[in-house]
Amino acid sequence: MFNLILFGPPGSGKGTQSEKLVAKYNLKHLSTGDLLRSEISAKTPLGVEAKKFMDKGQLVPDEVVIGMISSALDANPDAAGFLFDGFPRTAAQAVALDKLLELKNNSINVMIALTVSEEELVKRLVKRGETSGRTDDNNGHVIRTRILEYHKKTSPVADHYKKAKKVVMVKGEGSVDDIFRALTKEIDALRKKS
Numbered sequence: 001m002f003n004l005i006l007f008g009p010p011g012s013g014k015g016t017q018s019e020k021l022v023a024k025y026n027l028k029h030l031s032t033g034d035l036l037r038s039e040i041s042a043k044t045p046l047g048v049e050a051k052k053f054m055d056k057g058q059l060v061p062d063e064v065v066i067g068m069i070s071s072a073l074d075a076n077p078d079a080a081g082f083l084f085d086g087f088p089r090t091a092a093q094a095v096a097l098d099k100l101l102e103l104k105n106n107s108i109n110v111m112i113a114l115t116v117s118e119e120e121l122v123k124r125l126v127k128r129g130e131t132s133g134r135t136d137d138n139n140g141h142v143i144r145t146r147i148l149e150y151h152k153k154t155s156p157v158a159d160h161y162k163k164a165k166k167v168v169m170v171k172g173e174g175s176v177d178d179i180f181r182a183l184t185k186e187i188d189a190l191r192k193k194s
């Protein structure tokens, strides 16, 4: 199994690159953002609760997203590997993910962290907000809250995997294809070694 975390601040291109990576490496894509948005569209009790946090740019409570990931892992026993996109986003989620994988005699192979300047992040999210209909993209205050939440609660997740020497940094600025090439170069080198 090959398990990869694609990490980075909001708007760093995790969703964009994940789509290309899962196609190339036959991984199961687990995006907590996408899972939450489909709960919201289906108006489930979980979705109604999550929307209150997402609309403000805040993180959804840990127990909600950990439960979603646990069910998704159980629902895909034959996956060749998982690409975690937007998860883990807090230290508690990272600890929970390690435990869930350990129960399946598995672990994270690598965390790839996309680095993008704050100015570029805001530019991308505002641009997407013009067309996406995403309520968390069309308000400058909400975008700033998401970036603050990232610095406060999410960036410590990288330290968790740095301790295990599992973090690789890749520049997330430039064309989508150039960034994809840089990501595949790192992944191919790692897969050769393992």
Ligand code: B4P
Pocket (backbone or CB within 6 Å): 008, 009, 010, 011, 012, 013, 014, 015, 016, 017, 032, 033, 034, 036, 053, 054, 057, 058, 059, 060, 061, 065, 085, 086, 087, 088, 089, 090, 093, 124, 125, 127, 128, 136, 146, 172, 173, 174, 175, 176, 179
């Ligand atoms: P997510 O759905 O994870 O989304 P994101 O962080 O906004 O974006 P991403 O980094 O995937 O950027 P994308 O490729 O789309 O989170 C949304 C919300 O869900 C969170 O705020 C939180 O409330 C909640 N949530 C999700 N997971 C959670 C968890 N684990 N715990 C708690 N809460 C959770 O790219 C953004 C834009 O940039 C796109 O328009 C794209 O086209 C553009 N772009 C991409 N690459 C580019 C490039 N190279 N050049 C120019 N533009 C580019």
